[in-house]
Amino acid sequence: MTELTNLGVKAIRDGVAGGDFTAREVAEAFNTAVAEAAELNAFIVTTPDHALAAADAVDAKRARGEALGAMGGVPIGMKDLFATRGVQTSAASHILEGFKPEYESTVSQNLWDAGAGMLGKLNLDQFAMGSSNETSYFGNVVSPWRKAGGANTDMSPGGSSGGSSSAVAARIAPAATGTDTGGSIRQPAAFTGICGIKPTYGRCSRWGVVAFASSLDQAGPMARSVEDCAIMLEAMAGFDPKDATSLDMPVPDWEAALSADLKGKKIGIPKEYRMDGTDEEILKSWEQGKEWLRDAGAEIVDVSLPHTKYALPAYYIVAPAEASSNLARYDGVRYGLRDLPDGAGLQDMYAATRAAGFGDEVKRRILIGTYVLSAGFYDAYYTQAQKIRTLVAQDFANAFGQCDAILAPTTPTASFPLNSLNEDPLTMYLNDVFAVPASLAGLPAMSVPAMLNSDGLPLGLQVVGKPFDEQGVLDVGLAIQQRAEFEAKPEKWW
Amino acid sequence: MSSYRIQGATGEWEVVIGLEVHAQVTSKAKLFSGASTAFGAEPNSQVSLVDAAMPGMLPVPNRECIRQAVRTGMAIEAEINKYSRFDRKNYFYADLPQGYQISQLYHPIVGEGSLHIEADEKAGIPEDKVIGIERIHVEQDAGKLMHDQHPTMSYVDLNRSGVALMEIVSKPDMRSPAEAGAYVRKLRSILRYVGSCDGNMEEGSMRADVNVSVRKPGEPFGTRTETKNVNSVRFVMQVIEYEANRQVDVLENGGSVDQETRLFDPNTGTTRTMRSKEDAHDYRYFPDPDLLPLELEDGFLDECRASLPELPDAKRARYETELGLTPYNARELTAEVETFARFETLLAATAKGIGKPEAEVATQVANWALSVAPGVMKSLGEEANPAHATAEAQASILDMQAKGEISGGQAKEIYEIVLKTGRDPGEIADSEGLKQVSDTGAIETAIDQIIANNEDKVAEYRGGKDKLFGFFVGQTMKAMQGKANPAVVNQILKDKLG
Structure with a gap:
């Protein structure tokens, strides 16, 4: 019998439904794999009982002949940014350590309603701020991948959804939720050789997701195939009246409509993404990607996104500005950490609590955000950044006049060793240079594994689609997947 | 024309006043959450996850609050902005769970409007005046801190947290405490007519920030101070009186007025510095990214307009022209919702009972409603049961009086008995011998x-x-x-x- 932990979402769902194995067997197999993979530090909290209870419910349904749901019997990892009732929801921060919400996020509830179970809460960069998973209060996640001949150096799984990418790549979870504010699904997916899609802004409810930058935050699935992403995104998405920015549109049946036939489709190649400092092997994978899409019947066209170079600076104004305000609620008054020094007044309590509760990167972004919103600087920074955001979105709108989807690298480099970039925040920020424009424009965007580089590390290709056209993105992703035949998996060392 | 002037050592000073009135919107639920807004509940019993700013919670605008703000704007003949937006005002305080107040700085829902105040020689208002209104925006109220529950700690009650307020900002068009008093009373009356705020100043449903400056007549505006959270008409007038005189003293002694925020002490009738301009917060306003811009559709605006009742100025004019009431009676009867409602019910019942048009009995009913009935009620004090003061009973008394069956004195006597016992007026007239002999x-x-x-x-x-x-x-x-x-x-x- 196939090792259950090698199976993805579709295979597990169909296998459970078809009686090849029970949901409980699947949950037990993954619970064991999770328990054995503590060295990856992918989970902050494990919830084997949750996975088993959900599995038993699915098995019972099957026994009664009832429908099992789109994710029936699939245990998943839940990024620890989603509120889960009665289970610690920390955003990988000290300030929320021990916080157990009395509510369930809309996205996680949707997944449970679709028959999924929870293996545990996945590690991440603190408050989703980071690109390497090194800012977590609970220690960095380690990628299951290692450089060929790299003397067993621990590599970054990417961030902020690094627990998700590591767990899915290591086969200790068939799929996981992620959130993407400026590349936090796509970059870690690329680093670990898996798929991840950020849908159009508003597809997935933000209700119950710890906020980083409200106008950018979007949840999405991370899994090992395009089909699995389609299935899981369908379960996660949907209009939610509790989120005023939620899209009031029906959720299409993306899985059923998947097609790798790109005849008649035009794929745009943005010339501005050919940046100085981009790894040669990344550029090579991009060329390869064009070939694959041509092979799938698409026409490759050059497009221009002229404001691309301003996107990253604009992002690092807008996102910290929103974060500085969103994180004001962590003040020690109502929940979470409270540091009340002897004789302290209210202001002292705020200062002590927030000094102790937030990590360096979070503090850095709160400071940046506070600065750019200050009187006298607001127009120079925030207003300008919003204008750039409009121009970036306009760039995409113009490009989509000439093409159906855009192909680009996901990241400018492959994964890097842990602790190699954290002295230099700007270099770290640059890792999201290709991911951020689609975030600013609110567009659906996906990373699909393309190949291994000469170090034996995965490289991803990014597909960006028109607003609401997740189908188009998934179809291009499927065409790449079928031609890349990416079968590589990290050798188990943990 | 007599203008309000402060007589200083260096001559006359003119006072310039602008008011920011915070009015709690009448709605069952809060501005961005479904929690109840009822007054006087147990602390923290009306707090949703959103109001407590739990992680991942999101605001969703309450349509009824928006509707009430729009209707209020229409009632002051203001421009309604079909596009408006919510902004965050960021500051830390224990009564502000989110660490920001959701308000509208850049694009308020209601633009410029105006409000009429009437001449009142006795009160010191020489002529009718139009007071400009700059804007109305909607925003969240904060919670409440209680400092008297524990020797070293403060308690937080979040019941008010997130309740919808309208901030109604006047232009600096008022020139005397009397005008400011009349403005607040008129605004309160309009809000109550519209039903968008109960106007209850004691419960904090309505409170004013009072901006005062002084200048020599004809000179440019002086530096203003803002006195926060003044919660009665009398206090608003006291603040102006005190602040104006204080500022004149400061200026005439060679000093300058600091632009600052002040607090009013009702016990002494004085104001004191709360924070100076240097200590002013940088609120770091920016558009709330959790909320989309508000775009109002024509159908919604039409519905708001159609739902407006007859407003005080129109009603007063109608009472004079159609019912033939004196200007004084018309003004008195239209000042308060309860007063005109009682009057109109009684007028209809009386006209029907007597079988004459309303205009023919209006003066009789107005005199009864304004002076006779309240006089009887007052003279009885505790003995009167207001529940017995029904329109039917009063109409029946007025009917008997109009037909000459009872005298004015007998009407009062009968009404006294009605108020005490709830008995039928006709029966009282018969059994108590309170009838005129027309035989x-x-x-x-x-x-x-x-x-x-x-x-x-x-x-x-x-x-x-x-x-x-x-x-x-x-x-x-x-x-x-x-x-x-x-x-x-x-x-x-x-x-x-x-």
Whole structure:
């Protein structure tokens, strides 16, 4: 019998439904794999009982002949940014350590309603701020991948959804939720050789997701195939009246409509993404990607996104500005950490609590955000950044006049060793240079594994689609997947 | 025209006043959450996850609050902005769970409008005046801190956290405490007519930030101070009086007025510095990214407009022109929602009972409603049961009076009994003998007797001493024990005395 932990979402769902194995067997197999993979530090909290209870419910349904749901019997990892009732929801921060919400996020509830179970809460960069998973209060996640001949150096799984990418790549979870504010699904997916899609802004409810930058935050699935992403995104998405920015549109049946036939489709190649400092092997994978899409019947066209170079600076104004305000609620008054020094007044309590509760990167972004919103600087920074955001979105709108989807690298480099970039925040920020424009424009965007580089590390290709056209993105992703035949998996060392 | 001036050592000073009135929107739920807004509940019993700013919670605008703000804007003839937006005002305080207040700085929902205040010589308002309104925006209220529950700690009650407020910002168009008082009263009246705020200043449903500056007449505006959270009309006027005089003193002693935020102490009637401009917060306003811009559709605006009641100015004009009431009565009756509502119910019932058009009985009903009925109620004090003051009972009394069945004095007596007991007025009139005698036979008999007994006075009267007529009336009424219909008595006396 196939090792259950090698199976993805579709295979597990169909296998459970078809009686090849029970949901409980699947949950037990993954619970064991999770328990054995503590060295990856992918989970902050494990919830084997949750996975088993959900599995038993699915098995019972099957026994009664009832429908099992789109994710029936699939245990998943839940990024620890989603509120889960009665289970610690920390955003990988000290300030929320021990916080157990009395509510369930809309996205996680949707997944449970679709028959999924929870293996545990996945590690991440603190408050989703980071690109390497090194800012977590609970220690960095380690990628299951290692450089060929790299003397067993621990590599970054990417961030902020690094627990998700590591767990899915290591086969200790068939799929996981992620959130993407400026590349936090796509970059870690690329680093670990898996798929991840950020849908159009508003597809997935933000209700119950710890906020980083409200106008950018979007949840999405991370899994090992395009089909699995389609299935899981369908379960996660949907209009939610509790989120005023939620899209009031029906959720299409993306899985059923998947097609790798790109005849008649035009794929745009943005010339501005050919940046100085981009790894040669990344550029090579991009060329390869064009070939694959041509092979799938698409026409490759050059497009221009002229404001691309301003996107990253604009992002690092807008996102910290929103974060500085969103994180004001962590003040020690109502929940979470409270540091009340002897004789302290209210202001002292705020200062002590927030000094102790937030990590360096979070503090850095709160400071940046506070600065750019200050009187006298607001127009120079925030207003300008919003204008750039409009121009970036306009760039995409113009490009989509000439093409159906855009192909680009996901990241400018492959994964890097842990602790190699954290002295230099700007270099770290640059890792999201290709991911951020689609975030600013609110567009659906996906990373699909393309190949291994000469170090034996995965490289991803990014597909960006028109607003609401997740189908188009998934179809291009499927065409790449079928031609890349990416079968590589990290050798188990943990 | 007499203007309000402060007499300083260096001459006359003019006071310039602008008011920011915070009015709690009448709605069952808060501005961005479904929690209840009822006053006086147990602390923290009306707090949703959103109000407590739990992680991942999101605001969703409450349509009814938006509707009430729009209706209020329409009632002050203001421009309604079909596009508006919510902004975050960021600051830390224990009564502000989110660490920011959701408000509208850049694009308020209501733009410029105006409000009329009427001349009132007695109150010191020489002529009618239009006070400009700059804007109305909607925003969240904060929670409440309680410092008297524990020796070293403060308690937080979040029941008010997130309740919808309208901030109604006037232009600096007022020039005296009296004008400011009239403005607040008029605004309160409009809000209550519209039903968008209960106007209850004691419960904090309405409070004002009072901006005051002084200048020599004709000179540019001086530096203003802002006194926060003043919660009665009288206090608003006190603040202005005190602040204006204080500022004049400062200026005449060679000082300058600091632009600052001040607090009012109702016990002393004075204000003191709360924070100076240097300590002013940098609120770091920016558009709330959790909320999309508000775009109002024509259908929604039409519905808001159609739902507006007749407003105070229009009602007052109608009372004068259609009902023929005096300007004083019209103003008094239209000032408060309860007053006009009682009047209109009573007017309708009375007109129906008597079978005459409303215009013909309006003056009688107005006098009753404004002076007679409240007078009786007041004289009875605790003995009166207001529940007995029904329109039916009062209409029935007015009906009897109009038909001459009872006198004005009897009407009062009957109403006293009604208020105490709730008995039927007609039944009271019958059983208590509170009826006028209009029976000409009985009155004629009494008059014949009086004429027979006072032949000398009859001769004097007939000789030209007209004043004696009153004597005969008095004698007749006395003989009739006060129950004769005066009109009938007069008529018969005139006939008989010739």
